[in-house]
Amino acid sequence: MTSSHVLVTGCQGYIGTVLVPHLISRGFNVLGVDSGLFAACTLGACPEPFPILHRDIRDLRIGDFDGVQMVVHLAALSNDPLGNLDASLTYDINHHATAHVAKLSREAGVERFVFSSSCSTYGKAGDEFLDEGAEFNPVTPYGESKVFAERELSRLADDTFSPVFLRNATAYGYSPRLRLDLVVNDFVASAMCNGRIEIRSDGTPWRPLVHVKDICCGIVAALSAPREAIHNRAFNIGRTDENYRVRELADIVQAEIPGCTVEYASGGMPDARCYRVNCDLAQRELPGFRPEWNVSQGIAHLFASLKNSGFTVADIASQRFIRLARIRELQAMGQIGSDLRRSTTEVRSSPV
Numbered sequence: 149m150t151s152s153h154v155l156v157t158g159c160q161g162y163i164g165t166v167l168v169p170h171l172i173s174r175g176f177n178v179l180g181v182d183s184g185l186f187a188a189c190t191l192g193a194c195p196e197p198f199p200i201l202h203r204d205i206r207d208l209r210i211g212d213f214d215g216v217q218m219v220v221h222l223a224a225l226s227n228d229p230l231g232n233l234d235a236s237l238t239y240d241i242n243h244h245a246t247a248h249v250a251k252l253s254r255e256a257g258v259e260r261f262v263f264s265s266s267c268s269t270y271g272k273a274g275d276e277f278l279d280e281g282a283e284f285n286p287v288t289p290y291g292e293s294k295v296f297a298e299r300e301l302s303r304l305a306d307d308t309f310s311p312v313f314l315r316n317a318t319a320y321g322y323s324p325r326l327r328l329d330l331v332v333n334d335f336v337a338s339a340m341c342n343g344r345i346e347i348r349s350d351g352t353p354w355r356p357l358v359h360v361k362d363i364c365c366g367i368v369a370a371l372s373a374p375r376e377a378i379h380n381r382a383f384n385i386g387r388t389d390e391n392y393r394v395r396e397l398a399d400i401v402q403a404e405i406p407g408c409t410v411e412y413a414s415g416g417m418p419d420a421r422c423y424r425v426n427c428d429l430a431q432r433e434l435p436g437f438r439p440e441w442n443v444s445q446g447i448a449h450l451f452a453s454l455k456n457s458g459f460t461v462a463d464i465a466s467q468r469f470i471r472l473a474r475i476r477e478l479q480a481m482g483q484i485g486s487d488l489r490r491s492t493t494e495v496r497s498s499p500v
């Protein structure tokens with residue numbers, strides 16, 4: 149057990165909501181930071197309280213890092229569709245604000261900075277497996293913002309400050325702050341509530357998939373590994389045997405949730421994002437990291453969890469679990485401005 153003090157940005161997101169209890173159960177002292185875009189968007193039982201600084205990462209100050217030894221940086225406009233909101237916001241938050249948080253961390257004496265990057269940095273690739281040495285080829289502002297952030301963080305690495313880049317595959321699985329703008333989760337919710345799965349591309353693009361709990365295990369492994377194993381290094385987080393074409397994912401969901409149909413959306417957009425990823429390095433080099441979930445197990449677990457939490461078609465229609473829709477809703481209600489900053493005063497407190 150450890151008692152390291154870890155600051156987790158984006159602690160009220162899809163991954164953060166699963167990660168924080170995972171870290172606390174392993175003895176980490178957690179301080180969360182989040183601007184609260186999805187604070188109220190919970191499903192099932194409310195997450196246990198823990199200390200949160202309700203603040204935009206763009207407005208963090210050096211004093212916020214007092215006593216912090218490690219940072220897990222999750223806060224971002226996460227996923228490709230959010231780039232449609234206003235691409236400059238994606239660059240501001242995912243690139244420039246990430247650099248801001250990292251520079252403050254380094255100045256404050258933080259030793260390790262775990263950056264939640266993405267396999268979407270590989271963007272438009274083909275059928276070949278890509279490892280960490282592959283060229284970046286992002287096709288969206290989101291993917292490009294992660295490339296820029298990685299490069300800038302890498303330049304900050306020195307004898308006392310160790311950034312590490314976890315290039316997560318596409319996540320899936322249950323979180324009390326669910327996301328339905330993730331392909332597997334979308335297919336499961338739609339199969340369960342509407343009896344149909346809708347594929348919005350021609351179904352051929354490759355995606356690497358990773359369960360949200362395995363992402364959390366990867367983060368713990370990166371926090372716990374010897375410094376020399378992680379210093380200024382990138383790791384693909386997922387499983388090499390868990391790359392699928394989108395249409396294969398629909399078939400697996402159909403097998404787990406019998407009776408649903410698979411359809412192709414009319415007027416579906418071509419999807420340039422296609423990447424097949426080798427994730428062996430992390431298992432070799434991060435002590436104790438053994439991703440355990442496969443897509444079939446994750447789908448069955450998600451299906452059961454949605455049923456247990458009383459998830460219905462009204463939850464799909466509510467848009468609370470679709471990032472872009474939720475942000476537009478907050479803007480329409482005047483709770484956040486065009487720069488996504490909240491008008492409410494920040495406080496250190498327990499969460500919603």
Ligand SMILES: NC(=O)c1ccc[n+]([C@@H]2O[C@H](COP(=O)([O-])OP(=O)(O)OC[C@H]3O[C@@H](n4cnc5c(N)ncnc54)[C@H](O)[C@@H]3O)[C@@H](O)[C@H]2O)c1
Binds near residue numbers: 157162227265327
């Ligand atoms: N979910 C995936 O499939 C996936 C895959 C690869 C990488 N990632 C990365 O992992 C990280 C977490 O992803 P997620 O799925 O939990 O995202 P999410 O959108 O569910 O959560 C992001 C959190 O960050 C917060 N946030 C956003 N902008 C902020 C700001 N300016 N200041 C403070 N807080 C802010 C939001 O309120 C939210 O709680 C992101 O960096 C994402 O790019 C996610």
